[in-house]
Amino acid sequence: MGEKIVENKQIIFKGYIEGAPKETDMELRVGKKIKLEAPKGSGALLVKNLYLSCDPYMRGRMRDYHGSYVPPFLPGSVVEGFGVSKVVHSDNQNYKQGDIVCGFTGWEEYSLIYETEQLRKVKPDDDIPLSYYIGLLGMPGFTAYVGFYEICAPKKNEYVFVSAASGAVGQLVGQLAKLHGCYVVGSAGTSQKVDLLKNKLGFDEAFNYKEEPDLDAALKRYFPQGIDIYFENVGGAMLEAVLLNMRIHGRIAVCGMVSQHGTSDPNGIRNLFNLIPKRIKMQGFLQSDHLELFPRFLEEVGSLYKQGKITYLEDMDEGLESGPSAFAGLFSGKNVGKQVICVAHE
């Protein structure tokens, strides 16, 4: 490989924020050049980024707080996130040109990746879109898998409620719960999403929380017997209503609280007392604590998908420049399904 140098468009994180992310918190930077070569002896890979993932957890990296499980972004630096990339040049014996990898990469056209141990090689499969490796078969899908099976400990015929149910994680939780023999209801924020939940993703019922002035009443309507399992993606008023409707020995897997990102003074939960008489277990989790299950997840969920037993909704924006608005859209529910940015098709 020669010394090919190309232009490399990038998305830059501008600076720490409060409240919900806005498109203007990131910006496109043009004019940077990159040598399409991994330095000799570095063990690194020079990759071309194909698909980038927009995930709510990234909000946590946009504040100046170093005590979390991922460090903050550096103002002025390229945004980092999960991606699917193609190896252009390898200085690492485990990878060769043309390999497809997924893992942490930069929001830019080409990236030089030194930390190759966090990458995973993707075995291309004509029946599985490459972008699914940052969605259904990537971190969000694995979050659903771990959260549902490990944290919720589901039993057949249990009543399952999923908020943000058409999102990257929720849609798989609901489908896994249906396959497990549960009764599943999802909430979402538009009638289009509600329709998809019921008619494409196989939820038993779904409702638009924005059209429910009384969330407690809505849940009582959909769960007259109460809720055994709540897969929590939103927090706030929905969680309060859920606590009123949980059944004894119910489980709440706390995956996200996206309603709380947008405000520096989130709504307080005033009825946690319900945890006691109902003996509820409420547990926060991260998929990264359960990576030993990843191979099994990939095998099982990949196989279910290929058998047509589960489906996956993606919201794909074209072009690196669409990144900032696509990311900001997560926090207003603009995306329908897993939000992906297509930087290049191959």
Place this chain on the structure above:
Amino acid sequence: MGEKIVENKQIIFKGYIEGAPKETDMELRVGKKIKLEAPKGSGALLVKNLYLSCDPYMRGRMRDYHGSYVPPFLPGSVVEGFGVSKVVHSDNQNYKQGDIVCGFTGWEEYSLIYETEQLRKVKPDDDIPLSYYIGLLGMPGFTAYVGFYEICAPKKNEYVFVSAASGAVGQLVGQLAKLHGCYVVGSAGTSQKVDLLKNKLGFDEAFNYKEEPDLDAALKRYFPQGIDIYFENVGGAMLEAVLLNMRIHGRIAVCGMVSQHGTSDPNGIRNLFNLIPKRIKMQGFLQSDHLELFPRFLEEVGSLYKQGKITYLEDMDEGLESGPSAFAGLFSGKNVGKQVICVAHE
């Protein structure tokens, strides 16, 4: 046994309440008579009540809500609670006159108990005060035992925080945690209680939450490395401060939220988001779900007490008429240790 009829003083529940219980929510009724005999063929016991237990959960029976794990009190009826009683007359082959029993009884001098299956016979032991069978060796002690070992899953050297730490449950949690090799800090509401925690109950540290304008700062002072286990008895602002100071994979056993009983608009918890990055498990529990462990508890904790390895603080009020004020005092922290009413010494 003849047809002996005696006067039977009683404490009556006056009617459903809002907010924290007051002494005037109950009243003494005199003049009722009772025949000291269990009706033939009833299988019942006629008992003389010796010690009655004042427990915060009883607040839950003072509202007109039938969906909980215990039904509400009936306005105008005798208050019910745990007690230690002596059998005066038995129509049940499993019990004889003079037996000591503990279980649900009435707040009155004599009770006729039909539901004998909920009773437990106490084997008198000169080294164990009878009143301990509604405290250290009764429901509160068993709550501490189950909550600490089963819900908190403690490991040696972990950092344990107990609120309402000198109370009926908290004082045993702290002592069990010390015996387990943990570092234990307790909070309480008077300097006398703080002193008892440190100098009599063996807590490593203790503080008066009423003298701490910034609970987060107080916890950071006592737990510079953070908290692994929080035994939650109070709720509200303390829980918010604790969530800021929990360590990764921390556990919160939710036993009570006594600060929330006193208000119809409890403080909301605004930082539950911490459950996710810290992967915290927060679990409500009731001791009654774990009764299979009761014999082991009785054996272990009884033996620890007799070896002098644990101690137990009781706050004993004399006379049935002291019941209403003793009960109301639980909610302002008037009691020092387990609140008991002595109706009769034998």
